Amino acid sequence: MTSAFALVRDGRRTLRQGALAHRQRERLASMVDFARSNSPYYRELYRTLPERVENPALLPVTHKQDLMARFDDWVTDPEVTIHRLRAFVADRRRVGERFLGRYLVTTTSGTTGHRGLFLLDDHEAAVVRALSLRAARRSLTPSVTARLLARRIRSAHIVATSGHLAAYAVIARSRAAGRLSTRGSRVLSTHSPLPELVDQLNRYRPVFLAGYATVIALLAGERMAGRLCIAPAVVSLLAEGVSDRDHERIRSAFGARLVNAYGCNESLALAYGARSDGSTSTATG
Structure with a gap:
């Protein structure tokens, strides 16, 4: 590979x-x-x-509901069936585990009424890492990179942890493969009460903070109010868009390098943003 x-x-x-x-x-x-x-x-x-x-x-x-309705005809690996895959994702303890020994499984949230199930093989995972490396190279300055390395890239990821959702599944797989240290990273649930998130972040003090954009926007308010006392070098916004006003508010609150990353289950590292002032907002994938 x-x-x-x-x-x-x-x-x-x-x-x-x-x-x-x-x-x-x-x-x-x-x-x-x-x-x-x-x-x-x-x-x-x-x-x-x-x-x-x-x-x-x-x-x-193509539409998700049509693909899911004909899943066994849609997939290109005959060993993968909707029955076997649904049994796999029903077990939350298997998040990040390889399905059939060769696929990472991710799911959509199902908020549209149709939950999508997706498979990621080793080659596609390598492509995702390559795109992420390119985004980091284009987005991070030498001084920001030095801050990250000085604190051993201590990271906090605020994501939904209720199943095989993409962000959580990727983190779990990266940990299992030894690419992400459990000592150097924390996964916090986006469903946690805001005061609890603030307390956990204050205790951990990450130098890299990533999470759904709306959650980061809430934390920016806590930072401006003085309740959140962290100074990350990089803040990465995931999954959702925010207005230009909120984008600037987040950047000002944390005083950090801001990175917009856009991904979906079909392409986990589809695009990242770049702006001439060094922060990020406009997708340029």
């Missing part, structure tokens, strides 16, 4: 050669071919498309 660092180097080389558009077309064509060959659902859906597809605008739109 190609490592994340090898993927980063390959990406840089592709950009230097001016071959990004060509690479995108080749990979799209390859993915469409793979889907047609291995998924009955996509073979049927793409039956009227040209033999070679290089333009994503040609692809018909």
